[in-house]
Amino acid sequence: MRCPYCGCDDTKVIDTRDADDKQRRRRSCPECGKRFTTYEQVERPELLVNKKDNTYERFDRNKLIQGLSFAVKKRPVPGSIIIHIADDIENMCLAQNRDQISTAEISDIVLSRLRDIDEVAYVRFASVNKDFDNVERFLELISELKERG
Ligand SMILES: [Zn+2]
Structure with a gap:
């Protein structure tokens, strides 16, 4: 996940929580030190x-x-x-x-x-x-x- 502040590709997940069918991830950027939150859709594999x-x-x-x-x-x-x-x-x-x-x-x-x-x-x-x-x-x-x- 790309950092929205500096564009660094290598952000770290520091916290993950379930929010309905999405996962809320708190990420931190090792380049600029900023933190941001993403909501990622969890896809169920097709059965x-x-x-x-x-x-x-x-x-x-x-x-x-x-x-x-x-x-x-x-x-x-x-x-x-x-x-x-x-x-x-x-x-x-x-x-x-x-x-x-x-x-x-x-x-x-x-x-x-x-x-x-x-x-x-x-x-x-x-x-x-x-x-x-x-x-x-x-x-x-x-x-x-x-x-x-
Ligand atoms: Zn950054």
């Missing part, structure tokens, strides 16, 4: 979703939240929980430095969470997002759920 038909689309948190909202509709599940699930998936990818995740993996993560939260929501989400070749496979999933008690 791509690998879909069943082998195409990619940008991870859309809102779309996932919509799908989850449908699953928990009229169920006693607080809205904050579905937002958490969506955030957790995105944060997990960021933490693992991944730039893509498959729809199958997303639905597996969601299902493992929903299973412990609400069985109706679990079955709804599974019926929309899992590929069941046949009715038997779907009934199997429901009996697995019953066995867990």
Whole structure:
């Protein structure tokens, strides 16, 4: 970051704070000794979703939240929980430095969470997002759920 006073290129960061989605950085210039503040946009790396038909689309948190909202509709599940699930998936990818995740993996993560939260929501989400070749496979999933008690 160039010093606005003398144009020196080599300024030092002396303090960093988060301000909304920006980082506020306090910098000092070793050349002229002046201090100044910058607000730098923190860019989230792009996360791509690998879909069943082998195409990619940008991870859309809102779309996932919509799908989850449908699953928990009229169920006693607080809205904050579905937002958490969506955030957790995105944060997990960021933490693992991944730039893509498959729809199958997303639905597996969601299902493992929903299973412990609400069985109706679990079955709804599974019926929309899992590929069941046949009715038997779907009934199997429901009996697995019953066995867990
Ligand atoms: Zn300077």
